[in-house]
Amino acid sequence: MTKRNFPTVTTAATFQIEYLRYLDDRGRAVTPLPEFAADPAALLRFYEAMVLMRSYDAKAIALQRTGQLGTYASMLGKEAVDAGVGFAMQKDDVFLCTYRDNGIQMLRGVTMRELLLYWGGDERGSDFAGPRRDFPVCITIASQCLHAVGVAYAIKLRKQPRVAVCMIGDGATSKGDFYESINAAAAWKLPVVFFITNNQWAISVPRSTQSAAATLAQKSIAAGMPGVQVDGNDVVAVHQAVQDALARARCGDGPTLIEAVTYRLADHTTADDASRYRPPEEVAAAWKHEPILRLRNYLSEAGVWNKSREEALLRRCNTEVQAAAQAYLDTPPPPPEQMFDQLYAVAPAAYAAQRAALLENAQAHGSDHAG
Amino acid sequence: MAQITLVEAVNLALARAMADDPEVIVLGEDVGRDGGVFRATLGLLEKFGPARVLDTPLAENLIAGMSIGMAAEGLKPVCEIQFSGFSYATIDQIINHASRMRHRTRGRLTCPMVLRTPCGAGIHPPEHHSESPDAMFAHIPGIRVVYPSSPRRAYGLLLAAIRDPDPVVFLEPTRLYRLFKEEVIDDGVALPLDSCFTLREGTDVTLVTWGAMVYETLQVADELSAQGVSCEVIDVATLKIMDMDTILASVARTGRCVIITEAPRHCSVASEIAASLADEGLLTLLAPVARVTAPDIIVPLPRLEQNYLPGRAQIHAAIRKTLEFA
Structure with missing residues (x-):
């Protein structure tokens, strides 16, 4: 660079991005744990x-591999996020998610049967019986x-103590939707938390190609909101960062951007083969950090867990998951007329003939196309 | 009773809707202090305050996308996209999200939003200000597309759009914003979103049109009336969901139909109407259905604008040809 003699x-501005971590790869506390985790x-x-x-x-994945589920996006390695x-969100908060956030949805009260219904190709899977105000899975990147x-904005207008929590991936931070959103959220000081799961890969494009920024959290600086980077494989760090951000939002201090650094241990989806673009050594190394x-x-180490408790938990999980899978498989397909009847509040008379024709064809022939 | 312009009628409907329903929010670029570049939101900021009349950051995608979020939370956002060409930036949000929120959640979340944008050519503006995206929006399942052509219909249809529980793209004919005045009663009465308006009854030919071309079409009907030709003029107004029944019934009486639009021809709303007439009204036709449209070219900068827009001469010629068909 040419040295200029002004x-x-x-200095017009400076910034720094903090990195939060409590538990290291081997599960040792590198710093005293926060209040919520003081008791192991x-x-x-x-x-x-x-x-x-x-x-x-x-x-x-097993259901997909055996032809009983559609394309599915694995969350393997993202469980701490x-x-x-x-666990940080309140019931009345609003959750807006990507396709890889099923774990959070489960904690929000979406049932595994509903999640499987969605992946199984059934809109009713997004008609959550639990969190009625939560958004359905957003497939288009960063739209949410x-x-x-x-x-x-609606929450702030009504002066409610609620917060919108919005998940995105590392790839989404390249999109205009993301920049437009963090810019506006900070300008209006809105109660929203943007959470980036940086799992290093946007399908086949690595984090290094996605952006030259040293961290994704620092994109918050340009918008004028705080940003923090956390170890995304450390549940204590993730939870603490989200708690802080939610508290800020709830008391009117505006939005926060959190970047959780983790790794996508699975393929992008069941339709993907990650071995085409990333070396097995990298994946093997990432397993050493898994949450x-x-x-x-x-x-x-803290004495609150042991092998027998682990085995009991695995049995419990297995039973619960099997039951959900069975409930999903036992759910008959939706009636075809739902395609028309849920399009508008009132089914348009102008479409009555199309609706009748579709039903007649469905009854007479079912599906007779190739593929 | 006040004689007002179309843009004043839009303003009147917005003020009425905001006064009637505290959930109605107006947002967009320069809609606050400036009152909108066309002054459609004039005075709303003063009446309803900055929390309900939002000047947004300059990002059309944001305006459409955040309206979806507001609507899911029960607000009734009415967003303004400043110029027609800028509405293309919102299509991702309209087609991928606004249109399908109800469907994909089986009615759990809905999207009662209105996206207003000026539409059409003829006011000598810079590039990207003269677009006719009506067919593009009308192709999207799950939304309504409304395109008024007079102050009274702008008032009544905008009220209906705001009260409708589903997303509505509301196209405003820029060329008519201040072209003429009409008496509008601020009675809060909405017009139906599922029927055409028969503006003039006639027996010889049905003229089907919408938006700013309604103006020239009515002039032509007047001129032909003096020559003893009786034209029925239908303002489609609700391009989606469209009232084809009224058009079919009219053509069944006249046997002849000319469709007039200022949008390019290929895959236009005119094409859809012509196809529907072929499907369901063929045996009532005495002549081929004619379309008077813009050519399939890019809308030009102002110096050639008048060559681009279909005018009265083309409408006359098409009607003559239709009437002369054996």
Whole structure:
């Protein structure tokens, strides 16, 4: 760079991004744990939830591989993020998610049967009986950030103590939707938390290609909101960061951007083969940081977990997941007329003939196309 | 009774809807202090305050996307996209999210939003200000597309759009914003969103049109009336969901139909109407259905604008040809 001789050189802005971590790869506390985790037993519910998520994930893949489920996006390796976020949110908050956030949805009260219905190709899977105001899975990348801004605006307008929590991946931070959203959320000081699960890969594109920024959290600086990077395999760090961000939002201090650094241990989806673009050594190395083993080591060391409890938990999870899978498989397909009847509040008379023709064809022929 | 312009009628309907329902929110670029670049939101900020009349950051995708979030939380956002060409930036949100929120959640979440945007050519503006995206929006399942052509219909249809429980794209004919005035009674009465407006009854030919071309079409009907030709003029107004029954019934009486639009021809709303006439009204036709449209070219900068827009001469010629068909 050419050195320029300005009469005065001052600094217009500086910033730093903090990195939060409590438990290292081997499950040892690198710093005293925060208040919510002071009693190791308080972390048991996190651990149990994470193990259930992994059981569900394995079952979903098994169902897909045996032709009983559609394309599915695995959450393998992301369980600390899901437990950390899910347990931090209040019932009345609004959750806006990607397709890889099923674990948080489970903690929000979406049933595994509903999740499997969705992946099984049935819109009724997004008609959650539990969290009625939560958004359905958003497939288009970063679109939900804009919805979160609107939700948070409505919350602020009504002076409610609620928060919108919006999940995205590392790839989404390259999109205009994301920038437009964090910019507006900060400008209006809205009660919203944007949470980036940086799992290093956006299908086949690595984090290094996605952005030259040293962290994704620092994108918050340009928007004018706080940002923090956390160890996304450390449930204690994730939970603490989300708690802080939710508290800020709830008391009117505006949005926060959190980047959780983790790794996508699975393929992008069941339709993907990650061995085409990433070396097996990298994946093997990433397994050393995975979140469940780390927390188990901590809990075992603290004397609140052991082999028999582990075995009992696995049995419990297995039973629960099997029951959900069976309930999903036992659910008959939706009646075809729902395609018309849920399009508008009142089914348009102008479509009555199309509706009748579709039903007649469905009854007479069913599906007779190739594929 | 006040004689007002179309843009004033839009303003009147917005004020009425906001006064009637505290959940109605107006948002967009320059809609607050500036009152909108066309002044459609004039005075709303002063009446309803900055929390309900939002100047947004300059991002159309944001405006559409956040409206979806607001609507899911029970607000009734009425967003303004400043110029027609900027509405393309919202299509991802409209097609991927607004249109299918009800369907994909089986009615759990809905999207009662209105996206207003000026539409059409003829006011000599810069590039991207003269677009006719009506067919593009009308192709999207799950939304309504409304396109008024007079102050009274702008008032009544906008009220209906705001009260409708589903997303509505509300296209406003820029060329008519201030072209003429009409008496509008601020009675809060909405017009139906599922029927055409028969503006003039006639027996020889049915002229089907919408948006700013309604103006020229009515002029032509007047001119032909003096020559003893009786034209029925239908303003489609609700391009989706469309009232084809009224058009079919009219054509069944006249046997002849000319469809007039300022949008390019290929895959236009005019094409859909012509196809529906072929499907369901063929045996009532005495002549081929004619379309008067813009050519399949890019809408030009102002110096050639008048060559681009279909005018009265083309409408006359099409009607003559239709009437002369054996």
